Amino acid sequence: MPFPPGDMLAAFGTYMRFQGLGQALAERHPEIAHRIEVAETAPLYLKVDLDGKRGVLLSHVRFPYTIMWGLTGPDLAADTSVLPLETREEALVDAVHAHVTAHLTGTPVPSPWRWHENEHSDLTELADLLDAQGVVVRRVTAGNRYSLRGPYYAPELVSPSHPAPHVDAAVDGHEVRISLKPRLGWMVDLWCPEVDLWTRIDLNGSLGRPLSPVPGVSRAALSVEDLAELIGDGPRAWEIEDVGDVRDESADGLGYQDLFLTVLGQLGTFGFTDVHEGDAEDPLRSEHFHIVLHRPEKDLSAPALKALNGEAAAAGDDVPKRLMVIARSGLSKPAAAFADQAKAFVFQLDERTGRLTGLHARAREVLLPRDKPDCQ
Structure with a gap:
């Protein structure tokens, strides 16, 4: 007997996966077992009947470069979640059950499934609190990074370019993005439609706290409840940073003074509150950071960065300073790892535009979003 071809084995495996999901749903939530239907032939799906006509459907959805789980309620696009194929079986059946029970x-x-998430988190708790205040929560991106855009008959799969977990919301007509950065904590960015750019809300200033020289407020220093209250209070309660001006590339580039004024503006917008203009020899100064302009075009190595970090530690009068590097070059992988360990910030400078790019994880966390809000 010839061995079955690969596509036949794959199809049988998919069939068994749906059968297993149907059985798991019935065992985990027996009160809806009599409503469960699993297709025996293609196209395969798991359906839970609601009233003889409508149902909640779990199926595979094919996109140009991938296949996802699609969870669709009777309201079509308004209820559709997309989940990665590797989503745990328990999470899938609990999501189906949550939608069925609601209808x-x-x-x-209920939360977290209403936000297209499978597990509770700080972000889903924040979304719940904002929603209770009447804030329009547009998207929660925590464990599930995927969503749909466009009409239900031709959906487009979206995976946000913004890497950190975040909540997108509309407050009094203003679009905000509340992020929880792994290393730096809470940050809130505000979309400025008049210039098509993001700026940042100073959380410490908005809360009447002393300014921090480093962007972000740690999760331990700001509860989800207090953050939700601040966001819900709206723009009248927010201290908003000036928008950093990054010019388009021009034939002549930027002059020396304009270049560093552009860098200074960006650092201020990011939330580095004590970086200020210096002189021709040291154009950027700070009480907290030892700022180095690295002009060689060769990538910074780990030994070179460690030497600079030693200089930073010796530069402080009473306490060691932290290192900030503005470099023309890149950063080696070992140097990037050390920069994160040393809590330094290393940025690459585009000398034609003045734009700063983070060269390691901690530096990338302070950057503003580059994508527009979904409503734009």
């Missing part, structure tokens, strides 16, 4: 009882889909 059967006439209640909203």
